[in-house]
Amino acid sequence: MVLGTGWLASASAQNIETLLAPGKLIQGHAKYEENCSECHVKFNRQAMDGLCMACHKDVGSDVKARTGFHGRSKPQACSSCHADHKGREARIVDLDKKKFDHNISDYRLKGKHQAVACEKCHLPQKKYREAPQDCNACHKKDDEHKGSLGPKCADCHNESDWKETHFDHDKKTKFALTGKHADAQCADCHKNDKYKDTVKTCIGCHKKADDSSKGHKGQYGDKCESCHDAKAWKPSTFNHDTDTKYALRGKHRSTRCADCHTGHLYRVQLSSDCYSCHKKDDKHKESLGKDCGSCHSERDWKEPPKFNHDQTSFPLLGKHVDTECKDCHKSAMFKEAPKDCYGCHKKEDKHENTLGEACGDCHTERDWKSTAGRFGHDRTKFQLRNAHADPKVKCNACHKDLKNYRKTPVDCYSCHQKQDKHEGQLGKKCETCHNDRTWETTRFDHALTKFPLTGKHVPVKCEKCHETNRFQDAPEDCYGCHKKEDEHKLKFGEKCDSCHNTRGWPIWDFNHDKRTEYKIEGAHLKVACESCHTAPAPKGKAAATVGKNCISCHRKDDVHDGQFGMRCETCHAVQDWKKVTTRMGLGERKQLQVLLASRFSVWGYSSRFERTTGPAMADTWMGRT
Incomplete structure (x- = not known):
């Protein structure tokens, strides 16, 4: 048998493994036809599974994670299901759709999904694993919400019946359905199936009720839950005593909200003081301020006041306690009432205002005519002591005019002028020497004068120096x-x-x-x-x-006739005038020698100088020794 040259060329291009291959590879593996090592390992059949999953990574991931069909299926060699070398057109995946158990896949078929044909979800030219698993991928056309609620259809719908919903409003939204909201139909709040656009506030659904004649017409804002709850719209649950800082008492409890809250509840801040509401009822015209509660109560505005006069600047004492209010407060302008005694008792002032208007300094509220226990002379500028405090001394002894107490002099001289034996020579300060125990006794301290008494002046009687009572005439x-x-x-x-x-x-x-x-x-x-x-x-x-100097006293004793000047102490000493000495320095001595030598030699006085001073001294002064 003779073979052609083409056969030789083909045989040379193939290796022994290719020649021994059981058949052609499928079209998808054709590129590995000449490279068997991509799928086979010599002498190791089990290693083939690893090479398969290395190439088919999605399958390998499922097996490792035990997910998907391959991961949940019983472990076996890949070639047991997917045999190759069956030709280019061969199908190595032969799936029996009727026997396939979908439960071992990642998507279990439930409800109406069990009767759906495979082709409905697994499209041609697509791998089975590429089939979508979310509802919206298949039912997008059936979405009546047009995507407004997102792609998570399973949050409300199930596989048994698409129209049957099981949405948990309490857990899956921020608006839990309580009270009467639990009985409401979805369409009552979600108009036209627009669930996402639904308002979450009370006013969003109940605005018409608020705008009606029985509502608040927006006056109390949109926080309906502040007063109402889902159990029942009426009655209101708002507790003014605990929910605000202003507890309602007395007639305030039966007052309608609108009587006080006339403006917008949240825009207009309502004051909690009485005057804000009762300004028109104020008969005092603000003269008592705006603290109405200090006198009036919530039980009844016209109820007798609970006013405590003792808390004012004028507490009621003595006979003032029994006095009628109108006796002092002539009008409702209570603050116009005078606070001083004089304002009410001016007609009773017997002093005719000479003692001022501070009646309380002497009088009390217990009895106008009695001053006992209130007036004390010690509180004045003139304290009563010793002889002045003697009960025998009557007030009129000093106060000549009972209507003019303040003009009574407080100095001694004004009362004791007649007793001044000094005839005013020592001034009017009698207290300098005298005291209020007895006028005759003096306590004069001579040390305080310009001539303090010391030594033998101390026992000398005053009359020896002060010959008259005009003490200031005495010499100092x-x-x-x-x-x-x-x-x-x-x-x-x-x-x-x-x-x-x-x-x-x-x-x-x-x-x-x-x-x-x-x-x-x-x-x-x-x-x-x-x-x-x-x-x-x-x-x-x-x-x-x-x-x-010496010459001032000893001029007559100068035997030198002034020839030696006036500095006698140069030669003479105070111990003895006749004793002559020198205390001059060497320089002064030389100058004097020159002067003496010139004078006595020229004028012929050397013999006279020698007679006066002696030979020895003359020799010394004349420089002969």
Whole structure:
């Protein structure tokens, strides 16, 4: 047998596996005809299932998840149902529709779905798994709601009967059906099957009832549930006592809502005070304010008031308690009634207003004529003490005019002028020396004057200095009383206290070192004051001014005739005038030597200087040694 060249070419293109293949692959697997390893594993038949599911991933996912037909079916090799190599036109999926159990798929057939032909849901050229599982995919044309309620038809409908609904309004909506709403037909609220557009507020359905003559005509807003509930539209469930801050009492409980709520309930804020509603009933014309409840009650507006006068600025005491209101309140304008005693008792004022209008300072509400327990003189500017408080002293002793109490003087002098033995010389402040226990006893403190008493002045009787009751005539200086005792004949002036003191007149002490600029020392300590202070002291001075240098007193003793100047202390000492010494510095000494040498040598006075100072001193001063 001879083979053609074409056969040789075809045989060379095929491998041994291809030659051994049981037949052609189906059209869908034709591309794997020359590559057996895409579906087969050598010497391992079980590995074929893994390769199948690796290629058919949707089936593999079902098997792994145990969902769908393949996942719920009994596990077996893929080739047991889907055998290949049967030719290009072969169908390896042979499904018996009559025996197929739909319950092992992801979509169980219930109700009327069981009688529906497979082709109704599984369309040609579509895989079985691609059949839609939602109601709207098949019944979109049957949707009378035209998509307004969304695609979840099963929320209301079921497979037994499309027209039968089982919608749970309480759980699946925000509007639970309670009370009479549970008996209402769906069409009563959902007009024209438009469920989504249905309002969820009471006013949405009951607006006509609110707009009617028996309704509120929108005056109370659209929150009907504030007063009404679903059990019954009438009566209202609103409790004014608990649902508001204003409890209804008395006649307010029987008052219609519209009598107070005249405007829109939520736009017009209604005040809770009485005056807002009863302004026209106010006979006091706001004179008592707007707190009507302080006097009136809700039981009856005209009921006798529950007003407590003690809570006002004028509590009723004494005889005021029994007084009729109209006796003080002449009109309904109660605040016009005077609050002071004088406003009502002006005609009874016997003092003719000289004591002012504060009648309560003396009188009480218990008895107008009695002042006991109220008036106290201690509350005035003049307290009654000691002799003034003596019961024998009558009021008219000071108050000459009972109608003019306030003009009574409060100073001592006005009453005791006749008893003033000082004839007014000590002024009118009698209390400075006298007291109200007894006029004769004085408590004058001389230390408070310009001349305090010290030393031997203390036991001296007043008459020694004050020769008359005009005490201010007494001199205040020492010289005024001790003129006769002045042994210095005014040489040291009139200021005796410069040296003397009140402890004893012979005792005196003047510190010349501290009180003057000239220190007393040496022979000066034995010199009497009059030796230097020879002239009378000028008026107002303690002593006449004396020069501060030696020459002022020792001019006559200057044997140098002023040749050495006025600085005697340069050579002489205060201990002894005749003792000559030098306290000059070297520089001053040299200058003086030159001066002395020139004067005494030229004028021939060297012998005179030597006679005066002595030979030794002359040699020293003249520079001869």
